[in-house]
Amino acid sequence: MPSIRNHKGRFSRTKSVKKITKLILDRVQQKHKNNNRVSDHSYATFCNPVTPTENITASTLTDDDLTYIPPDLVPLSHCRLVTELDTLANQLKSCRECTIPLHLHDAKGVRCYGLTGIVYIICKASSCQTLNRIKLGKVHFGREKKGVGIFYVNLKAATGMIHAGIGETQLNNFLSSLNVHCIDAKTLKIRENEAGSVLENQAIMSQQRHLQMEILNSTTEDQTDSTSGICISTDTCWQKKGSGRSYNSLSGVSTLIGKTTGKVVNHKVRISSCRICERAKGRGILPRQHKCRKNWSGWQRSDLEKLFIQKMVPQSKKLSNLGSSQANESFNNLIALKAPKTKHFSTSASFKLQSQLSVLQKNEGYNYISELNTSIGLSPGNETLSRGNKLNKKREGNKNISKSKQGKKQRKFLKKKRLQKTTVAEVKEGRTYHSSIGLEDFATIDIEEIPAIPEAETFTNIDDAPIVCFDLETTGLSRYSDITQIAACTKDSSFSRYIFPDQQISREASEITKITVVGQKMYYKGNAVDYKHKHEGMTDFLTYLSNFTDKPVLVGHNIKRFDCHVLFHTLKSMNMYSELCANELAFSPSYPQLYQMQLTNLKTFEKLVQSKCLSKAMALKTAKSNLGLQHFQLAAQRNNMAGIKALMTEKSSTWVVRVTSNKQIIQRVYEYLFSHK
Ligand SMILES: [Zn+2]
Ligand SMILES: [Zn+2]
Numbered sequence: 127m128p129s130i131r132n133h134k135g136r137f138s139r140t141k142s143v144k145k146i147t148k149l150i151l152d153r154v155q156q157k158h159k160n161n162n163r164v165s166d167h168s169y170a171t172f173c174n175p176v177t178p179t180e181n182i183t184a185s186t187l188t189d190d191d192l193t194y195i196p197p198d199l200v201p202l203s204h205c206r207l208v209t210e211l212d213t214l215a216n217q218l219k220s221c222r223e224c225t226i227p228l229h230l231h232d233a234k235g236v237r238c239y240g241l242t243g244i245v246y247i248i249c250k251a252s253s254c255q256t257l258n259r260i261k262l263g264k265v266h267f268g269r270e271k272k273g274v275g276i277f278y279v280n281l282k283a284a285t286g287m288i289h290a291g292i293g294e295t296q297l298n299n300f301l302s303s304l305n306v307h308c309i310d311a312k313t314l315k316i317r318e319n320e321a322g323s324v325l326e327n328q329a330i331m332s333q334q335r336h337l338q339m340e341i342l343n344s345t346t347e348d349q350t351d352s353t354s355g356i357c358i359s360t361d362t363c364w365q366k367k368g369s370g371r372s373y374n375s376l377s378g379v380s381t382l383i384g385k386t387t388g389k390v391v392n393h394k395v396r397i398s399s400c401r402i403c404e405r406a407k408g409r410g411i412l413p414r415q416h417k418c419r420k421n422w423s424g425w426q427r428s429d430l431e432k433l434f435i436q437k438m439v440p441q442s443k444k445l446s447n448l449g450s451s452q453a454n455e456s457f458n459n460l461i462a463l464k465a466p467k468t469k470h471f472s473t474s475a476s477f478k479l480q481s482q483l484s485v486l487q488k489n490e491g492y493n494y495i496s497e498l499n500t501s502i503g504l505s506p507g508n509e510t511l512s513r514g515n516k517l518n519k520k521r522e523g524n525k526n527i528s529k530s531k532q533g534k535k536q537r538k539f540l541k542k543k544r545l546q547k548t549t550v551a552e553v554k555e556g557r558t559y560h561s562s563i564g565l566e567d568f569a570t571i572d573i574e575e576i577p578a579i580p581e582a583e584t585f586t587n588i589d590d591a592p593i594v595c596f597d598l599e600t601t602g603l604s605r606y607s608d609i610t611q612i613a614a615c616t617k618d619s620s621f622s623r624y625i626f627p628d629q630q631i632s633r634e635a636s637e638i639t640k641i642t643v644v645g646q647k648m649y650y651k652g653n654a655v656d657y658k659h660k661h662e663g664m665t666d667f668l669t670y671l672s673n674f675t676d677k678p679v680l681v682g683h684n685i686k687r688f689d690c691h692v693l694f695h696t697l698k699s700m701n702m703y704s705e706l707c708a709n710e711l712a713f714s715p716s717y718p719q720l721y722q723m724q725l726t727n728l729k730t731f732e733k734l735v736q737s738k739c740l741s742k743a744m745a746l747k748t749a750k751s752n753l754g755l756q757h758f759q760l761a762a763q764r765n766n767m768a769g770i771k772a773l774m775t776e777k778s779s780t781w782v783v784r785v786t787s788n789k790q791i792i793q794r795v796y797e798y799l800f801s802h803k
Contacts, residue, residue: 193257195246199235206306208241208279209262221249223256236262240280240309241301266503276317278504283309284317285325288476288483289495291464315475319417322479324502329393329482332489337391340384357385361454365465365472376472379461379481383453389489390457395481396422401473419475460484492517550776553761553769554578555701576760576773577752578704592616594671594678598689599639602632605691608660610641610648612667616678621670624648624657661700668705723752730755739794748785759799767796 218228226249234246242263249256265275287297294315298308344356362380376399382392400420406413464480465471471480486494493514496506527533554576596614600607608627615621624641626648636642642649648657658666671678682689697703727749734740734755740748753773761769771792774785786792 199237207243217260222258224251224254226251238307242277242279281317284314285321288479325482329485333391336387336389340387343386358382359454363458381457388453390485395478398422399473457488549772553765553772576757591676592674592678594680596680596682601627601629602635623663624655625663626657626659724749727754739798751784762799770796
């Protein structure tokens with residue numbers, strides 16, 4: 127017997143200790159009694175659907191209940207509530223005692239019950255003044271007709287939650303962001319259990335029906351040998367993913383799927399841990415009475431594998447050569463949708479329900495939720511039905527498309543296109559991303575860009591193009607210095623941006639440009655100016671250039687020696703060079719440079735032409751597409767022959783091949799490069 131001290135610190139007398147201990151024990155027993163009632167009831171006896179019109183007379187309630195206004199009423203404006211308008215209108219028709227209609231704006235307040243609630247209205251007639259309790263939704267009562275009953279909508283919320291593959295937290299997050307009243311976790315669990323037993327029966331019945339169908343199909347298919355049995359594929363999935371070291375899970379689902387029907391004919395859930403039992407074990411006490419879900423002990427995977435080997439291998443003659451278990455894979459996906467692998471459902475009682483709902487969805491289509499509602503005693507729901515039909519139609523359509531010849535062709539084509547795109551990008555840009563790239567020295571990373579296909583318009587008449595004068599101010603006189611200001615103008619527009627440099631501004635540059643930087647501020651002639659960061663400023667400049675209807679020509683003072691190089695370097699360091707190429711036509715003094723570049727490219731192919739790897743015409747074409755031998759070398763370095771192939775067969779925006787798609791030429795170029803490494 128525990129020792130109990132009174133408020134003065136002295137030990138109490140035995141009599142009072144006995145009294146208190148008895149009180150505590152009684153309370154614990156009472157609690158267990160309540161738990162029993164909820165956990166092991168049979169739904170069929172518990173649920174006794176009553177039509178809502180009968181509820182209104184409320185003959186089962188005492189007078190005391192009818193006049194009592196609970197203290198936790200909230201005003202009608204407190205939150206949104208799910209309301210069945212039909213039920214509401216019926217009850218508002220007249221007062222409980224007299225025949226005067228009720229009005230919602232006379233309401234004292236509303237008491238929330240999960241998604242819905244009860245509105246308290248006092249009759250307006252001066253002689254009546256009766257309190258009316260208006261339920262916002264249909265209810266049914268349990269075995270004892272006590273309390274306000276169970277709202278249908280809360281029961282539907284519990285099944286809907288499992289159907290949508292979310293838990294209590296997600297459901298309440300969703301509801302609260304709509305400002306709909308949330309459901310208490312405990313209530314939700316009770317409602318879930320209520321639906322659970324019906325669900326289990328539904329799933330078993332569905333499985334048996336499809337098993338019968340499977341048997342029927344296989345006997346009619348193969349009448350000569352009726353003893354051969356039915357063909358079934360099997361697979362097991364785990365609730366959680368393995369960690370890489372071990373692939374154990376606390377729970378798993380095994381399914382048998384018929385070959386001819388493609389439906390689940392049996393499934394078993396194995397759960398090796400129970401939350402209530404575990405918690406009690408941790409505290410060193412006996413677990414309270416509960417419906418234990420644990421039906422397996424030991425590590426899931428290894429044990430199941432052993433079981434499989436023991437039972438199946440001696441009968442391996444019976445294992446039929448089925449080919450694929452794709453139906454099982456798709457079912458595993460379905461379970462993963464209902465019980466996401468990133469969440470822990472293994473010790474949750476919901477896991478069994480989730481797998482049963484998956485079976486129903488697989489076997490009966492999306493309308494299973496309406497059928498479930500009907501068998502619980504709820505209305506199937508018009509919206510639920512139409513949504514189910516819509517999803518069924520969509521699933522059927524998708525299935526037909528993916529089965530058709532055209533669908534298969536399309537899938538193949540898209541895959542090929544995607545693959546080619548990535549190969550070309552990788553060859554042209556180098557590997558710009560791989561693990562721990564951030565730790566490497568910037569200079570050692572191979573990111574030299576192979577020039578893009580020149581746009582056909584590059585060679586249009588230069589005389590029509592608008593002329594843009596531009597000038598740069600920089601941090602120093604080096605070609606690798608940072609830009610501090612970029613300005614450009616035409617006859618009728620101008621552009622100027624101060625750009626915050628990464629490097630320090632040298633004294634000479636500062637004297638010429640009158641730009642200084644102190645801390646995070648930029649000054650021009652001592653006045654603070656607004657500035658942009660490098661990327662933003664350059665983007666603005668490119669946008670300014672792209673606003674011209676014709677591609678502009680950039681001109682400026684001394685740009686060939688200095689400004690162009692700084693601009694190129696800056697843009698290249700940000701991978702924006704190709705955007706500049708797309709936007710402007712040419713640098714006025716450098717227009718011949720393009721020709722020069724192509725000529726240099728052509729010269730690099732001299733040896734190839736001499737050794738008859740490339741024809742003269744082909745060499746010219748390659749040079750004109752901005753490619754030189756060094757680019758082929760780079761491509762070969764990055765991806766061997768596939769790199770060269772990707773580069774030569776790259777398609778422009780008008781679907782013209784860049785150089786050639788002739789396999790022999792590509793092979794010859796690769797062999798030449800290989801021998802001259
Ligand atoms: Zn009245
Ligand atoms: Zn348990």
